[in-house]
Amino acid sequence: MDQEAIMYLTFCSLTLIIALANLSQIASGVMGYVVLFLVIIAVVFLLIMTFADYVLFPLVTGMFGITFQPARNYRITKGQDVVIKNVGGIYYAIGYATANIFSYVFKAERIQENEEERQMQSPESWERAVMSIPFPFRFHVLSVGRDVQTVRDELEGKRSYQEFQLSQAMKNAGSNEMVITDIQRKISVIQAQMDRISQEEKPVATLMYLETVAVGVSEKAAMDALAAQIKQLQIAMSALDVQVQRIVGRELYTLFKFGFALPTTYDEVSTNFDREG
């Protein structure tokens, strides 16, 4: 959870906390239960909006049949998973999917074993994957150079937190051995990242995603073809250790805009893609 999420959650929870603390002054008896019920609904809503807004948003637009026009000739469907363009009676459906290659994701643990062998295989795996795809697609890697000191501070903060967790786990007699090993592993991963930065390696944040376009004589035909294409991409990219997950919700609109104008700062990228690596 980033700082912005914490800020939104704190401010919005404030009203609910005050209401709960003064529940008897707002309503009593059955009405009191209704107020409590409303508070519970609001808490659930706040949590969903913080951690999984991509579930709620398409649900609401789907329920009410709401579509969006992000630009002239384009339309985002009610499912929030496709951008449609109608050109002379032919429908073009544009879809996006995340495509994080694990070993390049900053958050993920780097695979040390057989790394060289994997690197050697990757050009061939990529070519095989591309050759098995019979339709147009784009594989995008958006990279942003980060400030060394900021990244170092972040990593130090993370390491201190993990060290605190480790000391707590060590103190607790009932601690599971697995938990301690897991924390130690996390510390070693953070340390490895810090060492790489110390060796003058430039910290880079990356965002990887796939874009594909399908065509059809009707909107439905184009959307069906797109769904099939994304499934095929999932199969083709599996050889590259890539997790292909279809993008639904507000991130679709952001990626659509990226097609014409890219972000110019790291903050613009990170605030839009809290689900990404």
Add this chain to the structure above:
Amino acid sequence: MDKKVFMLLGFVGISFGLVIADISIPTKILPQTMKLLLFAVAIVFDMIGMSSRFYSYLFSPALKQRKRNIIISDQDAYWLSTSGDSVLRKEGDSFTATVYIKIPLYRSATEMNDDEKLDFTRQMSRLLSISDNPTRYTAQLHMMNKDSYIRILRENISKDEDEEMQLTNSGAPQNKVERIRGRLAMWRRMLDSVTGTNSLELVSYAAVSAKGDKEYEATAIAHQHAREIMSGIASVFGVTPNIITGDDILKFVEPEHLLPYSTISEQMSKTMREQVA
């Protein structure tokens, strides 16, 4: 302060005020049902405040239009700069210019030995840290544009069909009619073979954007970033990248250039004819 934060404080402030009013006003003045209603309104404002984190761009058009198809923008998604070497987009008061750089990489893993493959993978990793500015590197597989070729074939077919009809009606010698029919069959076979298979092309390119208060300012900054990236690409891969200009840019922004219109419409009508037959 950020516009988003103002919005959050505004909505949460209203919600907070309503809850305080709900608590402070005694039941004698405000009946319990009214209090409950007031509380529900406060909860709604609280939820809107939370939603403003990601969806503030929808509030204004949704409230103004109050219909199912919400128009976020009725402007074109982009326009080409007068110099034809960048894509421009306006958001708020600022312009964003995006420059596309072609990376001429035509190496295949099949003609590399293990060391070369390893080097290539490392070069790809180095590519990502060339620039501190957000840069997008893309591998694009698109359908080759056979529109003009198909158009010529169709023109030839219709010209020869007219000629055949004229010759038949005027009672011309049979050998002349047969010659025209032979030529027609040839054009039709060519059209069939051209549209029967998809010819796909893989290209690599980089894109970088810059913001500015004026069009020319954004374009100039984007070009400055592009030059930095081009020199990085040249030193990493030993190739000469170039800025994409004119209609070639459309291949990277328009869906119908990934799947060219005539190529695809010919294929679709052919599939339909086969299905009907």
